[in-house]
Amino acid sequence: MPTPERTSLDAIVEAARTIVESQGLAQLTMQAVAERVGVRAPSLYKRVRNRDALVQLVTEATLLDLERDLAAVEVVPEPGRMLAGLAHALRAFAHAHPVTYHLIFTSAPAPGGPDPDLLARVAAPVLRVAAELAGPAHALEAARTVTAWAHGFISMELAGAFNLGGDVDTAYEYGLTRIATALASPA
């Protein structure tokens, strides 16, 4: 005789995201998630293989949100300004979801990592501007350069690595304009 479902995969992932973001990855226990969705810990295993898989689901949900935010950046004709829009959107996203942002770049395509198609969709807008700035022949390398810089900057910022004083916002703008012009100048 069927028992009515008392929760759902979506509710579980949502609960996990909330816990991770508000209390850190270490506090993401199966018991905490279970309590939040109103069920006992063993029941979670009906919908999620194990804790690692749940972390993976949280990562993919975060990637979907990031894809949405980057796709929503207003398209402007000048590639330099377009790049700035994407860079600021990425940084704003990271500030809004610091823990899950860190998850995205940490648990990359391990065995069972995020869907490669999803990763490609997230990267698409950056690849587009990179091609405009550096030319199609160098699009991939240029995209990797900007992405590496932006992610490195943001992750160091979130980790508190910029502790020698100076204005962090200014440093972000400085790096952004330097890189934009560097990629735009002829090889």
Place this chain on the structure above:
Amino acid sequence: MPTPERTSLDAIVEAARTIVESQGLAQLTMQAVAERVGVRAPSLYKRVRNRDALVQLVTEATLLDLERDLAAVEVVPEPGRMLAGLAHALRAFAHAHPVTYHLIFTSAPAPGGPDPDLLARVAAPVLRVAAELAGPAHALEAARTVTAWAHGFISMELAGAFNLGGDVDTAYEYGLTRIATALASPA
């Protein structure tokens, strides 16, 4: 009546580094460390406050090694080539110690993070080239730009985030020369 010491703080940290690097952070258990140094887990608490403190000690030991490697980079007159030397040394270090490298940039100056003096010493060579390239007025921002790019690149590389094909070494060289010239050109 005193009991002879059966291990030392150094041996404990060394054991922890070996475990972390060969099996990952999750496998760094107090029991695994204890077994490796020939003692029972509770004895570790005579020399280390707790597991978090041990991770912190591993991080600082790694930073010391990185400081040594960066300080050992041959000094050359052209700042562009000097920057390349530092960038390659950093990447080589990360490839040799991927897990502990990740630790460095992750557990930054949290409450009880690494010694700020040590962090400053590690950053010193980069700050020096940055000042030469971009001028003293922009040294800090320039240093942050290169460091962010290099760290971002390396951490994405280690996470397997460069999965769209293309040669990763080439992309590193591409980004390096672009950034070096960008920082050297007048504001």
Place this chain on the structure above:
DNA sequence: ACCTGAACACCGTTCAAGT
């Protein structure tokens, strides 16, 4: 003064038993 076994609270995960 250092080391240990025993103990505690807390994990992730499995499974037989309920409905």
Place this chain on the structure above:
DNA sequence: ACCTGAACACCGTTCAAGT
């Protein structure tokens, strides 16, 4: 078909008792 309590193995950590 889903949910649960009980159980297991395994953590980190404390502490009284040994030497």
